[in-house]
Amino acid sequence: MPALKINKDKTIAVFDIEEEILKPLNQGYLREAVARLDGLIDKVIEAKINQKLKCREARSIIRLVGKSRSSLMPIIAHKLHIISKGDKEKIEKFKSFRNIILHNALGEIELGAKRNVKDINEYIRHEVNKGIKLLKELVNK
Numbered sequence: 001m002p003a004l005k006i007n008k009d010k011t012i013a014v015f016d017i018e019e020e021i022l023k024p025l026n027q028g029y030l031r032e033a034v035a036r037l038d039g040l041i042d043k044v045i046e047a048k049i050n051q052k053l054k055c056r057e058a059r060s061i062i063r064l065v066g067k068s069r070s071s072l073m074p075i076i077a078h079k080l081h082i083i084s085k086g087d088k089e090k091i092e093k094f095k096s097f098r099n100i101i102l103h104n105a106l107g108e109i110e111l112g113a114k115r116n117v118k119d120i121n122e123y124i125r126h127e128v129n130k131g132i133k134l135l136k137e138l139v140n141k
Contacts, residue, residue, distance in 0.1 A: 015040055017132060030108075030124045031101055037131045038098045041091065044138045045073045048082045071095060083141065087134070094131050 020040065025033035050059045065072055071092070078088040100111055101124065108120045117123040 017135075021128065021132060025125060025128055028121075030121065030128075033128050034098055034101050034124070034131075037128060037135065038095070038102075041094065041131065041135055041138065042073060044135060045077050045083070045091070048138065048141065049073070049077055049080060052080050052082055083138065087138065087141075090134050094127070094134065097127050 021033050021037050024030075024036065046062060049062050053059050053062065062073075062076070065076070074083065074088045074091040074095075077083045078085060083091075097111075101108065104110055108124070111117065111120060111123065
């Protein structure tokens with residue numbers, strides 16, 4: 001099911017949550033689903049910031065920050081009053097989860113031990129579903 005949002009400035013965000021995130025998740029490619037979701041969250045935040053900024057140079061800087069895969073984007077979006085403090089914290093929590101899963105060879109095991117989780121695959125699915133909900137909220141801001 002593609003997500004489509006046309007904002008008052010005619011900016012369009014289109015992506016297919018089913019194809020991009022849920023398909024790899026349901027096929028057992030948990031890390032792929034997490035990585036794709038993370039990328040979509042980053043793109044939505046960057047687009048929201050660029051909508052707010054009027055200066056071309058500022059938008060160029062935001063593109064560079066976005067390409068650097070920096071964790072600054074949620075902070076910038078919060079400082080520009082694009083997202084709330086709660087949204088920023090949800091994004092940071094997802095990024096922390098993402099880091100454990102994607103950047104640690106034993107990420108799933110570490111998560112299971114830290115969170116006392118019996119079924120790590122189910123836990124990851126739950127976190128991805130929370131991330132999808134967050135993504136939809138960001139699109140609709």
